[in-house]
Amino acid sequence: GKGIAVFTSGGDSQGMNAAVRACVRMGIYLGCKVYFIREGYQGMVDGGDNIVEANWASVSSIIHRGGTVIGSARCTDFRQREGRLKAAQNLIKKGITNLVIIGGDGSLTGANLFRQEWSSLLDELLSTSRITADEKKKNGVLHIVGMVGSIDNDFCGTDMTIGTDSALHRIIEAIDAIVSTAYSHQRTFIMEVMGRHCGYLAIVAALASEADYIFIPEDPVEVNWPDALCDKLQQERNAGQRLNIIIVAEGAIDREGKPITAEDVKKVVVDKLQQDTRITVLGHVQRGGNPSAFDRVLGCRMGAEATLALMEATETSVPCVVSLDGNQAVRVPLMECVEKTKAVAQAMADKNWELAVKLRGRS
Numbered sequence: 001g002k003g004i005a006v007f008t009s010g011g012d013s014q015g016m017n018a019a020v021r022a023c024v025r026m027g028i029y030l031g032c033k034v035y036f037i038r039e040g041y042q043g044m045v046d047g048g049d050n051i052v053e054a055n056w057a058s059v060s061s062i063i064h065r066g067g068t069v070i071g072s073a074r075c076t077d078f079r080q081r082e083g084r085l086k087a088a089q090n091l092i093k094k095g096i097t098n099l100v101i102i103g104g105d106g107s108l109t110g111a112n113l114f115r116q117e118w119s120s121l122l123d124e125l126l127s128t129s130r131i132t133a134d135e136k137k138k139n140g141v142l143h144i145v146g147m148v149g150s151i152d153n154d155f156c157g158t159d160m161t162i163g164t165d166s167a168l169h170r171i172i173e174a175i176d177a178i179v180s181t182a183y184s185h186q187r188t189f190i191m192e193v194m195g196r197h198c199g200y201l202a203i204v205a206a207l208a209s210e211a212d213y214i215f216i217p218e219d220p221v222e223v224n225w226p227d228a229l230c231d232k233l234q235q236e237r238n239a240g241q242r243l244n245i246i247i248v249a250e251g252a253i254d255r256e257g258k259p260i261t262a263e264d265v266k267k268v269v270v271d272k273l274q275q276d277t278r279i280t281v282l283g284h285v286q287r288g289g290n291p292s293a294f295d296r297v298l299g300c301r302m303g304a305e306a307t308l309a310l311m312e313a314t315e316t317s318v319p320c321v322v323s324l325d326g327n328q329a330v331r332v333p334l335m336e337c338v339e340k341t342k343a344v345a346q347a348m349a350d351k352n353w354e355l356a357v358k359l360r361g362r363s
């Protein structure tokens with residue numbers, strides 16, 4: 001059978017284990033030899049015990065666990081050609097020419113470059129006698145398929161990334177806890193949530209928790225935001241509300257691109273309204289803990305589809321990423337999604353907020 005390897009790369013997220021499990025079991029079911037690569041690209045470069053064959057039982061009892069049981073890393077070696085040569089050699093020695101990558105857009109881009117470079121890597125490995133002519137012939141084409149594991153939901157081309165739903169559960173639980181203490185003391189709380197350059201977690205958490213104000217990167221507030229914020233908070237208090245909740249995405253900025261931090265917001269609220277104000281930074285709590293039912297099922301469906309996509313890949317087929325479209329796991333061209341995700345970043349760098357919001361929307 002075909003040699004398939006699955007690995008997780010970049011920041012972890014809840015539901016990655018479900019995806020790994022589904023890949024492995026679908027692969028075994030279809031008669032493949034399936035391997036784990038531990039510690040992401042670093043394990044691929046280092047080889048040895050990092051690349052191990054998986055069996056049906058080795059993915060038992062992981063579906064409920066947060067993080068990624070096979071480890072993840074941000075790898076600099078793989079950025080160098082020598083690192084990629086070592087990685088290719090390690091894969092070829094095990095007959096692996098099919099890769100499942102679970103990671104963010106950077107990890108997926110890296111895999112695509114690796115695939116494009118594959119035959120030149122093989123040429124160099126052969127000319128330096130690190131592989132045989134027979135090995136080169138048997139492993140001539142590398143197939144890849146991606147899945148996006150990230151709590152940020154920052155990837156264009158999928159409705160949801162693996163981990164976002166669990167992170168939202170964690171955020172909502174934390175805000176509910178904060179609301180009860182805020183109510184008692186008539187306080188204002190500023191909650192900082194994750195999301196790097198994406199405001200999805202902040203927006204959905206705000207809607208679901210009845211927050212009064214949010215600050216996000218893609219649709220920044222006007223530079224006179226302190227007045228608008230205070231008017232809104234005061235209005236809510238005048239209407240009888242005993243507390244205020246403000247959500248600040250970690251990448252929040254104003255229209256001129258200047259960062260807005262939880263501290264900045266607190267200063268405004270205290271100076272202008274003299275409200276008793278506290279800050280809570282949720283941090284990595286959002287990325288930890290058990291995956292929600294949604295993320296487990298999402299990981300299962302995407303993982304199974306990823307293995308099927310590899311089985312059907314041909315020399316000329318375009319590499320895909322498995323995405324969620326409504327309620328369906330579908331295959332979409334990997335690099336189209338990566339390019340669109342990069343276009344959002346560019347639009348934000350150009351302060352073209354309208355375009356950033358439009359591109360972020362469902363395609």
Ligand code: F6P
Pocket residue numbers: 011150151152194195196250287
């Ligand atoms: O991409 C996931 C994420 O949690 C972001 O929301 C956050 O900006 C970043 O990773 C934090 O990175 P690290 O775990 O390396 O501190």
